Amino acid sequence: MGKMTPGDFYQDNRFMNMLSRLHSKTTFNHLLEFIVQNFKTYLPFERVGLALVDEEGECINNRKVIAERPFFYRGYEIPYNQTELDEIVKTGLPRVINNLEVYLEKNPHYLWPGQIFGGGVMASILLPLKVREKGVGVMFFCHSQANIYNQEHINFLRFVSPHITTVFEKTFLMRELALTTVMGLANLAEKRDLETGRHIKRIKYYSRALAIELATHSIYKDEIDEEFIQDIYDFSPLHDIGKVGISDAILRKPGKLTPEEFEEMKKHTIIGKEILEAIEENLKSKGFSFFKMGIEIVYSHQEKFDGSGYPAGLKGEEIPLSARLVSVCDVFDACSLERIYKEAYSLEECYRIVEEGKGKHFDPIIVEAFMKIKDKIEGIYRRFKD
Numbered sequence: 001m002g003k004m005t006p007g008d009f010y011q012d013n014r015f016m017n018m019l020s021r022l023h024s025k026t027t028f029n030h031l032l033e034f035i036v037q038n039f040k041t042y043l044p045f046e047r048v049g050l051a052l053v054d055e056e057g058e059c060i061n062n063r064k065v066i067a068e069r070p071f072f073y074r075g076y077e078i079p080y081n082q083t084e085l086d087e088i089v090k091t092g093l094p095r096v097i098n099n100l101e102v103y104l105e106k107n108p109h110y111l112w113p114g115q116i117f118g119g120g121v122m123a124s125i126l127l128p129l130k131v132r133e134k135g136v137g138v139m140f141f142c143h144s145q146a147n148i149y150n151q152e153h154i155n156f157l158r159f160v161s162p163h164i165t166t167v168f169e170k171t172f173l174m175r176e177l178a179l180t181t182v183m184g185l186a187n188l189a190e191k192r193d194l195e196t197g198r199h200i201k202r203i204k205y206y207s208r209a210l211a212i213e214l215a216t217h218s219i220y221k222d223e224i225d226e227e228f229i230q231d232i233y234d235f236s237p238l239h240d241i242g243k244v245g246i247s248d249a250i251l252r253k254p255g256k257l258t259p260e261e262f263e264e265m266k267k268h269t270i271i272g273k274e275i276l277e278a279i280e281e282n283l284k285s286k287g288f289s290f291f292k293m294g295i296e297i298v299y300s301h302q303e304k305f306d307g308s309g310y311p312a313g314l315k316g317e318e319i320p321l322s323a324r325l326v327s328v329c330d331v332f333d334a335c336s337l338e339r340i341y342k343e344a345y346s347l348e349e350c351y352r353i354v355e356e357g358k359g360k361h362f363d364p365i366i367v368e369a370f371m372k373i374k375d376k377i378e379g380i381y382r383r384f385k386d
Contacts, residue, residue, distance in 0.1 A: 015042075019163050026174075026287040028064050029227065031167055036066050042156045044148055045141035047121065049226075050129075052137035053080055060085065060137065062226040088128045089135030094157040095126040099146045122146040125153065127161055131169050139164065174288050178279060182238055182294070185275065189243040192251055198384050199333055200237035205380040206329035207236040213369045214325070220365065223321055228293075235294035236326045239301045242272025266310045272298030296320040301327050304361045316363075324363045328354060328370050331361070336381065347378060 018038050025031045028050055035048055049065035060078050084107075088095050097103045100122050123146050127139040143149075190200050211232045215224035243251060246268050250261050257265060273295055280291040300314060300323035307315030335350040345353070351371070358367040370377070 019160070022163055023167055024287075025167055025171070027171060027289065028168075031164070031171065032064050032066050035164075039160075043125075043141060043153050044145075045125075045143055047140075047142040049140050049142075050137060051140065052129075053085070053135070061230075063137070063230050064226050085128070085135055085138060088126055088138065089130060092128060092130075094154055094161065095128075096149050096154060097124045097126070098149055099123065101146075120144045123148050125149055125157060127157060127164065129165060129168050131172050136172065139168075171288075174283075174286075175290055178283060178288075178290055179234060182241060182276065182279065182291075185244055186238050186241045189240050192243065192248060199337060200240075201384045202333050202380055203236045203239065203326070203329050204233050205384070206333065206377060207326055208233040209373055209376045209380065210325055210329060210366070210370055213373050214366065217372070218365055218369055220321060228322070231293040232322055232325060235291070235297055235322075236329065238272070238276070238294050239297050239326055239330055240268060240272070241275060241298055242268035242270065244275075245271035266302070269299050269302055269311045293320075293322050296322050297326050299323075301330060303327070305363050306360045309361075319363075324366055328362050328366050331357070332370070332377070333381075347381065 022031075022034060022038075025034050032048055032050060039045070039048075047065060047067040049067075050063040051060050052063045053060050060080055060083055084095070121142040122144055124140055124142045127141075128135060129137045129139060186200055208229060211224055211229045214220045215229065246265060250257065250265055253261070276291045276295045276298060280289065280295065283289055283291070297320075299311070300319050303309035303312065303314045303319045303323060304327075305316060305319070305324070307313055309319075332350050332354050335345045335353050336347060338344040351374070354362065354367055354370060358364045
């Protein structure tokens with residue numbers, strides 16, 4: 001790249017063509033993959049990623065990272081007040097950190113740069129992302145060489161950042177709209193069954209904590225990336241969405257279901273799959289696709305590791321990893337809840353039930369990971385107990 005000023009980009013036909021193609025991207029993955037393939041002509045980086053604020057505005061965590069070298073820590077969660085995001089968003093400009101070690105010495109109260117970058121990164125550029133003028137996250141570009149970024153790189157990002165923001169906002173809003181719609185159904189299904197929102201709230205946090213543990217310390221670490229962790233957080237609450245199609249006479253029956261009633265109850269997995277497939281087909285017609293994992297979870301979360309589950313009698317790793325993971329969290333939390341037909345079990349009893357299901361109901365590796373994070377599970381339980 002020659003020495004280009006902001007005005008020069010208008011005269012660069014290849015650059016303007018790239019911008020046109022950028023606007024066709026419809027998912028976070030597509031956006032970052034496009035950036036990796038096209039931006040290196042104008043900007044040096046070895047890692048590009050997206051970090052978003054969670055729905056409650058309390059934490060910032062990875063949504064997606066693409067790196068030339070393996071990312072050292074997946075699924076981090078950092079308190080929002082230990083970041084500079086508000087400050088960066090207010091300026092609306094890229095923030096350059098050309099020497100991470102020096103920066104952290106001067107700003108020890110900001111814990112997040114070291115955790116986001118890690119792995120030998122020395123320089124970065126942070127690009128604030130807003131949706132309807134609200135800061136929702138940052139895009140970051142990283143390099144292992146200190147002092148690599150200069151004014152030309154800043155000029156490039158200043159020019160291109162409104163276009164990135166536009167594409168991001170479109171994708172973000174479409175995903176949020178789709179999730180809000182189906183979460184309405186999930187909440188309706190739960191209130192008919194449990195009369196509480198605690199279960200689906202805890203499920204998403206349990207599932208994310210378990211996915212992070214599996215990504216860090218298990219044979220599944222190569223299957224679980226930042227996208228998987230975010231998707232399990234977003235879609236695990238939908239696991240019982242199909243119960244909207246099951247009658248109250250069955251859902252709220254105080255006694256044991258008859259064999260015929262149980263067969264009817266099993267249909268919630270099929271109904272849930274059909275609901276999400278219909279939404280996914282509609283999204284695909286508009287160029288979007290979000291619900292692959294959601295469909296896996298609603299259809300297969302009642303399968304059992306030994307093949308005795310439903311609806312398809314899948315066995316072992318035939319069951320999608322997402323569904324195997326959510327199954328453990330779902331059973332654990334369901335045991336801890338008071339139902340029409342049972343009292344709430346103690347957490348110790350809930351753990352015992354999960355342990356007893358190891359190798360039969362549940363994937364043994366996932367059970368072992370779940371037991372390793374008891375402190376996190378119990379913290380989530382207490383946080384959303386009432």
